[in-house]
Every structure is written in C-alpha cells, then in structure tokens.
Amino acid sequence: MKNVEHIGIAVKNFSEANGLYFRLLGVEPYKTEHVASEGVNTSFFRVGSTKIELLEGLTPDSAISKFIEKRGEGIHHIAFEVDDILAEMARLKSEGFTLLNEQPKKGADNKLVCFVHPKSATGVLIELTQEIK
Ligand SMILES: CC[C@@H](C(=O)O)C(=O)SCCNC(=O)CCNC(=O)[C@H](O)C(C)(C)COP(=O)(O)OP(=O)(O)OC[C@H]1O[C@@H](n2cnc3c(N)ncnc32)[C@H](O)[C@@H]1OP(=O)(O)O
C-alpha cells in the first residue's frame, strides 16, 4: 500500500458541503463526477499529497444515503493507493479481510477500486484504489 489517496466524506447537501470545504481548504474542487454505479455525486479537493472526496447519495439505497441515515454525516471511508490492485486484494483476502467486491470495479477519477468491509477492519470502510493507465 502506498499513500492515503483520499478520505471519503458523506454529506447531506452537496452544494452546501462544497461551499464549506472551499472555505475550509481555500481551493475549489478540481473535479465533480456523477458515478451512477454507486448512486453518488462526488467532488475532489486536493490537500497536499492527498484528496478529500465529498459524496452525496442520490438514491435511498445508495451506500452513502444508508450511512447518513444510520450514522449521520462524516468520514465514510479511507482510500489507499496501490500499484497492483489484484495483488493487494489477494493479499488482504489471505490475511482474513472481507472484500466487498471480488473484482476491481470502476470508481471515480479514473480509478479501479475495491472495498474492504468495515466489520473486518476495526469499523473503518477501506477502499483500495489503482489509477487506470
Ligand atoms: C465514487 C466511487 C468511489 C471512489 O472512486 O472513491 C467511492 O468512494 S464510492 C463510496 C460509496 N460506495 C461504497 O461505500 C461501496 C462499499 N460499501 C458497501 O458495500 C456498503 O456500504 C457496506 C459497507 C457493505 C454496508 O452496506 P449494508 O450492510 O447494506 O449497510 P448497512 O447500513 O446495513 O450497514 C451494516 C453495518 O455496517 C456499518 N457501516 C456501513 N457503512 C459503514 C462505513 N462506511 N464505515 C463504517 N461502518 C459502516 C453500519 O453502521 C452497520 O453497522 P451496525 O449497525 O453495527 O450493524
């Protein structure tokens, strides 16, 4: 695993949260993206060598909407950058972690992603992310 690629934050009101993070960080998001497969809108802010990803759920059954319903707004996941996502998935599986997808899937910002269940990782949802070259 390399650096923390991004921290995902679940928000209720996307435009208000984007304004708040603009005031907080002093930079505009470099990208906003609709990811239909996850039922979310996302925006990305650069912070030093990492990023903040704001996530708004678009349907009641999206992971973000369910998270906010149960736990309220806040940190939703931590994403680690990897060079070889298949190798890291195999390694984590062999270490006893529960993977939420058997194959990498297309995420936001030109990445392949895989999620690790929070119940197998001290209550923290982990995302592996590999750049698509
Ligand atoms: C935009 C693309 C991508 C990127 O490129 O960056 C993203 O970041 S997408 C982000 C949104 N997508 C996902 O989160 C996909 C992976 N998540 C899941 O598959 C599910 O959310 C889940 C983690 C398996 C939970 O789903 P489910 O079991 O259906 O939900 P429940 O509401 O019933 O929760 C069960 C249990 O788990 C706790 N929980 C849920 N989410 C989290 C979380 N993010 N962090 C910590 N814990 C979480 C939830 O509170 C429940 O706990 P208990 O009440 O104690 O049972």
Ligand SMILES: [Co+2]
């Ligand atoms: Co993410």
